[in-house]
Amino acid sequence: xxxxxxxxxxxxxxxxxxxLKLWVKTNMYLGEYFSxxxxxFYIHFTENNGMAFGMEFAGDYGKFTxxxxxxxxxxxxxxxxxxxxxxxxxxGLIISGSLIFAGALGNIIxxxxxxxxxxxxxxLFGRVVDMFYFPLIEGLFPNWFPFWGGEEFVFFRPVFNIAxxxxxxxxxxxxxxxxxxxxxxxxxxxSVKETTETV
Numbered sequence: 001x002x003x004x005x006x007x008x009x010x011x012x013x014x015x016x017x018x019x020l021k022l023w024v025k026t027n028m029y030l031g032e033y034f035s036x037x038x039x040x041f042y043i044h045f046t047e048n049n050g051m052a053f054g055m056e057f058a059g060d061y062g063k064f065t066x067x068x069x070x071x072x073x074x075x076x077x078x079x080x081x082x083x084x085x086x087x088x089x090x091x092g093l094i095i096s097g098s099l100i101f102a103g104a105l106g107n108i109i110x111x112x113x114x115x116x117x118x119x120x121x122x123x124l125f126g127r128v129v130d131m132f133y134f135p136l137i138e139g140l141f142p143n144w145f146p147f148w149g150g151e152e153f154v155f156f157r158p159v160f161n162i163a164x165x166x167x168x169x170x171x172x173x174x175x176x177x178x179x180x181x182x183x184x185x186x187x188x189x190x191s192v193k194e195t196t197e198t199v
Contacts, residue, residue: 001091006081006098013102017162018109021129025118033133041134046159047127063111067124070108077101092173093181099170106163130159 024045033044049063081097107128114126121127137155141148174181 001085001094003085006085006094009095009098010102010105013099013162013166014106014109017102017106017166020131020162021110024131025114025129040136041132043131044133044159046130048130049127063125067108067111070104070111074101074104074108077104090181092177096170096173096181099166099173103163103165103167103170106161106166128161130161130164132161132165133159 024043028043028045030045030047033042035042049066077097077100081094081101084094084097110128111126112124114129115121116123116126118126134156135154137153139153141151141153143149
């Protein structure tokens with residue numbers, strides 16, 4: 001797989017993620033939603049200060065720390081992608097890395113710039129825009145259920161975005177195919193060692 005293919009994947013995801021976020025941000029009010037597919041799929045405008053699927057670090061200090069960690073993660077993933085190309089790793093592993101990089105970059109743009117762009121906070125203190133909501137199953141936990149007995153549950157409750165989806169798909173592909181991906185890496189390493197020893 002060529003680097004241009006990875007750049008293309010990253011560009012498509014980041015651009016589509018940002019276009020949708022900016023459309024939601026400029027055309028909907030916070031908390032507004034509309035149905036896309038009955039009661040199963042909504043566009044629901046939410047914002048969060050934290051990680052994927054609405055998870056958060058508390059306070060401004062947590063937000064600043066998370067933004068810095070995201071930037072470090074972007075740099076780290078970029079280094080790993082460079083290493084994978086250099087080692088001629090499997091296309092599947094490079095695609096997964098590209099998806100994770102694109103998702104992380106999509107969300108870091110919100111965190112770093114949206115506070116300034118939309119004039120509500122400083123650099124690194126922006127909020128991530130989420131919009132996909134899939135309340136596929138709604139009901140009540142049975143009374144005997146530990147901790148949440150009798151309480152309402154919704155599956156899938158978190159609201160997320162294209163960037164979150166890219167990260168999840170990338171990680172999922174690695175988890176499912178890790179044996180194939182890293183077996184190839186191990187085989188290539190052993191071949192190089194054998195060649196070196198022979199020489």
